[in-house]
Amino acid sequence: MAEHQKEEWDLPQMLENVRQAEERISDQRLETAIRQGLELGKARRRNVGLRRRVTFAAGVLACGLAVLFGWQLWPPADSGTMTVMGNSPSSSIPERVLSMMSEAMKKAAENGLYQPINKATEKDGYRLTVDGVLADNRTMIIFVNAENLNNTAVKEIQGNFFNANEDTLAEAKKYGLSSFDSNLSYENRNKPSKSYYYTLQFQDTPGQMMFSEEVELDFGSSSKKLDLSIPLQLDKEKFTNLEKSVPVNQVVQIGEHQLKLTRAVLNPLSTTLEFKATSKLKKEGVANLKNAKLYLGETRKDQFQYFLVPRDSKSELLSSEARSLSAIRFDTLYYKDYSEVTLRATGITGNTAEKGKLIIDTEKQTLGPDSPMRLKEIKRTKDKTELHIQHPITKQNPESSISFKGNFTDQSGKEYSIQEGSFSKEDSSITISSQEYSQPLTFPYTIYTDHITQQPIEFRIKLK
Template identity: 20%
Template sequence: MSGNRSEFEQGLAEMLLEDKENVQRVLESASEESIASTIRMGVEQGRQQVRRRKSRLAVHMTASAVIVLVLLTACIRVSPAFAELVREIPGLTGVVELIKGDTTLTSAINHEFIQPVNKSVSKNGYTLTVDGVMADQQRIVIFYTADGQGVSEDMDITDYKVTDGYGEPLEALIGSSYYAIGHTELEKDDATSIHDMMDIMLGEGVPVPGVIRFSLKLGGEWHEVDIPVDHSRFEELREEITLNKEFEVGGQRFLIEKALVTPLQASVTIRREPDARIRANSFIKLALVDEKGRRWETKGGFGMLDDGTTTLTFQSNYFEKPEHLRLVADGLLLSLKDQKFVINTETGDTLETPDDRIRLTNVQSSSSAIELSIEATRLNELEQFYGYWLFDHKAVFHDASGTEYTLLDHDGTQSTSRGDADGSGFMYEAYYSIPNKPYKQPLTFELYQYPGYVEEPVNVVIK
């Protein structure tokens, strides 16, 4: 037994050493500016393709985001208990790679908060194996391995389903991030096995099913595994704090209703008092901070901040057991309501805008739709990390005759973000589709959100 433990630990040490050497090569070949730019782009691209309210979110790791994980590789540590599990279920080796950079999952692993599954299904030379699952009242993480010829080429995974044991979809945000098993880029391209995880953030009040049905399409065939979830592992592990505390920032009033901390996620429910003039878009650098200055950053949330009540999610501090906790932010992103954006889609001109940084930049027509590209340029450091809903979901607009039309919905709003070409700041570009109709120009839209902010510290005691 001791020989096996030594062999595993030696393998883990070799893996970390290899990653450390890779980090050094990256740092030697890249400037400080390019690394910072890459990290910024990776963070922003992870926020693209967000679907509104109760829709699902599919987040796929992009090449520019990989460096963020590489730089954090050498920080990972696993407990002897988890090492024992790896020996029992070899597929769990991939968990070490997948949780890099996620302090919550790393902490959970080191507190043995994982349920081994080790269930497989094979069809036509392809195999789906669910290696393990983590679950609490707010978040479920499924770790799995896919094997088969060319799986790494097909792993821009969109063909998956996550339901309860009766086939009913879960009301949740779902993300994915994988790595191919291989040592060089060429080997990864030809890899026949990948490790992946499905990260599922449940909507508020959505119960964790006793069985989760995970389906993945490999080689054109659906592979389906039923995953039993042991509720006894987490049902008592929660800290709920009733607050009802008011605070104000930028003249906008908010009420923190409650906080919930579980092993895989912390959440804070906030209600905003209505304001007919100003739309609150997002807090700036929102985090939970304890008495030692440790920060747990926000990961997003459910609902739009200006809609009334929203649940904001954070990395969890459950296993750290802080004595005191505060909600902090550097300010608030906000914009005026009822602002017109007037364009001519025949000439490509922007005729009216509340901010001259926001303009129509491209118009492309097809038989059924007109595609619009709208840019917000010269964004500063505080404005750049938010994915603005320049137009509301399925917003109504009208032409010069007063006829009303509705934006088309092509799987949510698509957007990109990058540095301005002239180095003057950052650029955010959103893409929208409208019906291809014989409009009487110009067309008038209402800007739902656009860049603007107030710097004013937020510091509210949670406990």
């Protein structure tokens, strides 16, 4: 028991709260959260494309989007709610979808935010169905069901998001996609029939998109990749006017850094705290908050408070070099009746940025002189070229990570887009279109190094 909890607790009420919390946390959600936490501890991955590999930890966009996974106990439901328009009876939602929904998801669905899709596609005995989508201004949850009719072993599954021209980066920038995650566990990928969902976080949720999965089937001595695509069309009128903005405008000073919490944004599926960070240090910004928690309800002496932990965070360029925190997302408080919440943290993670350029001749398969990296291999197909690179960041500084820009140039300075890629501390994989280039090619990158500053931080946020 914490030291400040001096008063005698009501034991029956405590047990009831624990029982309610257990009901709200499914075994699958708990297993997924633990697995993601363990994998995140091994390496922070960054994706240039918008792909989710369910066999590995989720990545984040290389354009400076940092993802922090968390797990929490849901607080007890409050009696008060906010009024929203629309109605979606639970009878119209498939049972397999309802069984995956958290209490917050069900509440949003009850208020008309679930949109049935009921579209399917099938290739080589593998059938993919999108049952429906739960969406608000900033969040899209895509409920899918996959049937492996031939019971062939599945080696890998990737979820993809793109527009009609299959331009993932342009779509990401247009709608401000900050994270793309799946709750499908490694253990469940080979079930003959499985239901799961993808969660996409946007600055502005699109009304239409192309959703697809790339499924790699394992035949032992060989493998085969299947691309299954389903177009999604949403009615944005169902959620366009539901967002609630609460101005905060509170500032804390941490050494040479200033962090301003500008506002809290409440949506039916998420709570977002938006920041503006500045620093006197040219090459360093506030990358994130350390041990951030959002405490629910008014702060009173000697009283226990429920809290939420971040689901992810978003960063942006503070200057031409440094990157700083711009938003932290938590689970929704939209249908709760809290008059006040408090954000607390134990300090900040400062982020120092050092830029560089990776020069590669993809024809000769050589790197430029004095390159700190090593070219492992180049794989070519008719449509794409994969560059596999190893870098020594782990040995130099275990708190460093690398991020490539979304574009590169040829010898003449002509610019091209990177199609997709994944970046970890140890190595990088970059995919570009297979075509004739004026060699060598130049890929700009930034190495970020974290520095922790311990200092208690608190923002008290009035919601009413």
